[in-house]
Amino acid sequence: MLRHKISRRFTSTVQKIDYKIQAQDVPKNATIFSMIQPTGKFHLGNYLGAARVWRDLCAFKQDDQKLLFGVADLHAITVPKPNVEEFRQLRIEAIASILSCGVDPLKASVMYQSSIPQHSQLHWLLSTFATMGYLNRMTQWKSKSNIRDAVIDPASIGKVKLGLFSYPVLQAADILIYKATHVPVGDDQSQHLELTRDLAEQFNTFYKTDFFPLPKTILAPTKKILSLTSDKKMSKSDTNQGSVLYLSDDPEIIAKKIRRAVTDSISTHFNYDPVERPGVSNLINIVSGIQRTSIENVEKDISKFDNFKDFKSYVTEVIVEELREPRLLFERYMQEPDYLDSVITRGTEEAAEMAQRNIKEIMNIMGL
Template sequence: MLRHGCRVAVAKRFSSTVQRVDYKLDARDIPNDATIFSMIQPTGKFHLGNYLGATRVWQDLCDLKQPDQKLLFGIADLHALTIPKPNVQEFRQFRNEAIASILAVGVDPQRATVMHQSSIPQHSQLHWLLSTLASMGYLNRMTQWKSKSNLKQPTLDAGAIGNVKLGLFSYPVLQAADVLIYRATHVPVGDDQSQHLELTRYLAEQFNSTYKTDYFPLPKTLLAPTKKILSLASPDKKMSKSDTNQESVIYVNDEPNVIAKKIRKAVTDSIMDHFNYDPVNRPGVSNLINIISGIQRKSIQEVEKDVSHMNNFKDFKNYVTEVIVEELKGPREQFARFMKEPGYLDQVVKRGTEEAQELAENNYKEIAKIVGL
């Protein structure tokens, strides 16, 4: 069931546009006429954080889809270019692997539209229109461009800011266009993207107010039962494919013996007679408990109870390994299958592009008419 509220500060007028779902989506959580949109960066094959933090929710939405609902899931390849990709062949491979990963985790292309962001030019067209409504001051308050530029308060200075690329600074406006071009009503995201959805609603309001229309709905931030998975080696940071220590990352296509090896090496602590969730004092153990909680869709307290009889790290880590291996068995096998069928991946993207293109083109024609183009 849904609970209203959010752990991050949101503007009062947006408080009713944030929904949190506990553990697993229910058919009653989403209106029958909802348009649901979300994208993920093309970093190649997914890791456990991508899976539990985003794409498994997409699978849930496919399973629950009603006839009048629209599901649109994409690869944010334009966003990925905010950090240039000079190795073009690798970038294209990552795009293909991302599509294969989406399908491998259970997204049904018969129920959901799957496409590359760059294939729908209306994203960029609406981006320009919305950029005329977005203030520099508002964009300056966005946190991710600062973190991706390695800029930290209070050391920000004119020189450092002057080196930030325009695309990185303004990409939240493109992100808003991604959502609004489809007139999406719900966007499943993690807490770290809530700020960008606030901007999306703000720009939707600005557009509606400026042009005296109610064309854009204010999309709801669907804080679905996602889990922020941390590095196995450094549980003070998120699990990331770019981590130089690849032992800290579990991929959906890792073989069972590889997963076992990585979990055995996972950072824990010196307390062996019990295992409890304490992110401050026991970050490594807490991360493993959080992983179990996410996979099993159980509360932290339930997981703590399940492992309460264990009194050594061997038993605890073996249990974590078994849970992960069993969960990723299907996705691992499906990913291998899809990567051997590039023609099928092209077919899925082609069909998804046509579906998304039709909706985006029809909407943009109406938007252009509203603004006088």
């Protein structure tokens, strides 16, 4: 026990990337895993927070590195999906979006989570280590259940589905089934990565093994992208679709959404102040993320603007140019279902081989 506690205390588990991930940020023998929910076509937050980082990782991949990127369709059904055909379409659009963002299927295995049964199998094995107390401290199941304080509201807890409550354990299984060493995620997932490391450490300690590495969190360099009309995170589920920028939006739609983006009454200058000027700050953050530069540099670039029209035109131009290629590629891939099927088949076969090899060893360690 002491050996593992010492390693956790003195070894950093979170790696922050400045603006753009570089080859030296990831070891030569790293196994990198990440997934995204099948909400269909990606929005700007998905792109800057996840998919573009995946593209960067593909760009400098070395032969002894492994990259696995997938669509978390098992996680998606923790919120019921009664429209089955729509759900199938969203899964396909998610794959097309991953590829349109520049992920190379010859360098990375791209697959559906549900196609690899070992994810669910390891989920059960790890659930024998996960405690109700630890899972109860997780925040996302509470927010998705509209629970503010689970401790004093047992009636609300009683309505929570088991899958939603325990899905952080499945997320841990997603990562550990490939013995992933690095996981690029947004900061809202850091809590779940801590659980992953905790479960890996418990397993290793209990069975006196070092089978599971303790995966590092790679935090995407871009701050959270907010809705264009509120202080909430940009989300496809937003009832106001004018607040969401999709990779498939054409330039005219992007321009219209930016023109209507909520800002404030100060038009003589534009500065980053998330508290006093959240709308303007969100647009500045978007430009900073796209250009891979500091907030300060963006502020210098926009200091010449003294009206909202010019400022928003500049923001629009930056976004349109960045999303031009992903938009065209998404349209192309959605017209090539056979190609998408071939990518999924290849990725599934590669991932399944790794997962089966690892689950066999895990069960052997456990005496199964």
